[in-house]
């Protein structure tokens with residue numbers, strides 16, 4: 001009798017994905033704790049996903065056939081190496097080298113050709129012909145890596161009306177040590193830092209309708225802010241879906257993104273990406289030894305990682321900072337960083353994002369289009385888990401898509417485009433008010 005009830009409960013849970021929002025207090029392990037109400041079967045799945053998220057993959061041929069197939073061209077050998085403690089990467093390592101969690105995405109502007117239009121429909125961008133969609137900084141034996149990223153910062157002073165000055169670091173990106181010839185002059189380099197993996201189970205539970213309800217593409221309410229959802233290709237649906245994940249919201253589901261990560265970052269095949277990421281001209285890459293199995297990461301492992309990432313607690317503390325919160329609302333930050341959503345399970349989660357794209361101005365443009373996301377458009381960054389970031393990565397946090405902001409204050413000062421008014425209002429606050437707002441953000 002007991003077992004029958006237990007099985008029934010499990011089925012009900014799996015069918016609806018009902019878990020209560022569970023949070024942990026800020027700590028080093030803020031991003032790595034599993035839900036406490038998992039059944040023993042669920043714990044097994046969570047642990048399986050966790051192990052595949054953390055293990056280093058190895059190149060073929062290898063005796064370890066269960067986790068071979070890394071490369072030929074790749075960026076890192078495990079998920080965790082770019083998402084340390086499930087939190088975010090940084091620009092530099094502790095030794096001052098450019099971190100591998102800084103990924104350089106490559107693309108060219110689409111023309112009207114059939115080939116380009118097909119790329120736009122399926123991938124949302126047109127890759128560089130020689131180097132593909134992402135620069136690989138590593139290669140297996142006998143396959144030269146593609147190149148390395150070089151970052152140059154220029155310090156630019158910003159003065160508040162009250163006279164105080166903050167310096168922003170303005171990045172210039174270049175590719176060096178290129179092993180497959182010069183980069184096409186028309187190829188744009190979009191640099192992105194690995195984001196923290198927070199509350200993905202909750203984002204999954206936000207319906208398309210709830211996101212679309214906040215769209216205002218024509219800015220009908222004349223607040224200068226025109227949120228737009230990204231409509232992107234879904235491998236699972238084999239059709240279009242609302243994009244929720246990655247910096248330009250160009251990926252519709254967590255599982256889709258896990259498969260993309262395996263493909264782009266490690267060159268491991270899945271049922272969604274059947275081939276390694278070599279381009280046509282990269283002969284050594286195309287001829288490199290293949291892994292033992294036809295598909296490096298079978299579907300049940302993708303599912304396990306998906307389950308793992310969706311059953312992690314959220315590092316949230318309740319902010320008691322009423323003044324900071326009031327300023328956040330008054331300045332219009334909350335127009336894009338919408339404080340909360342009600343999920344499909346009717347739970348309220350505090351995410352501080354609308355999951356829509358906004359034009360953030362030329363200074364933040366990366367020259368790259370992804371489906372409907374234009375060059376200067378970005379998904380509103382969710383503002384949660386900030387309280388635990390520094391503890392989780394053990395050093396100062398770099399903010400914004402490419403980590404150019406060294407503090408929350410710098411991140412705000414980079415806001416432009418649709419967020420220019422909010423930024424200007426922030427600059428006109430008193431020093432004490434600015435500190436209060438930043439303190440509030442730091443507690444989220």
Ligand code: HEC
Nearest residue numbers: 075076078079082101103192193194245246247258261265
């Ligand atoms: C080389 C570094 C690197 C590795 C390795 C890596 N990631 Fe990422 N990850 C990134 C970057 C950079 C982004 C942002 C991508 C973008 O905006 O296009 C990202 C984004 C994500 C996201 C989207 C999060 C969100 O909230 O939108 C998920 C989920 C994710 N990665 C999971 C994984 C998994 C699972 C693995 C291992 C299979 C992995 N990553 C391996 C760098 C990495």
Ligand code: HEC
Nearest residue numbers: 331333336358378379380381399400401411418419422426
């Ligand atoms: C028009 C929409 C919009 C408005 C208004 C807006 N933001 Fe943002 N915010 C964004 C987007 C989009 C990003 C991501 C930009 C990027 O990564 O390049 C972002 C990023 C941030 C970040 C960095 C988060 C991270 O994890 O890197 C902080 C902090 C932030 N916003 C705070 C604020 C505050 C405070 C205000 C009000 C003064 C505000 N924002 C107003 C859209 C907006």
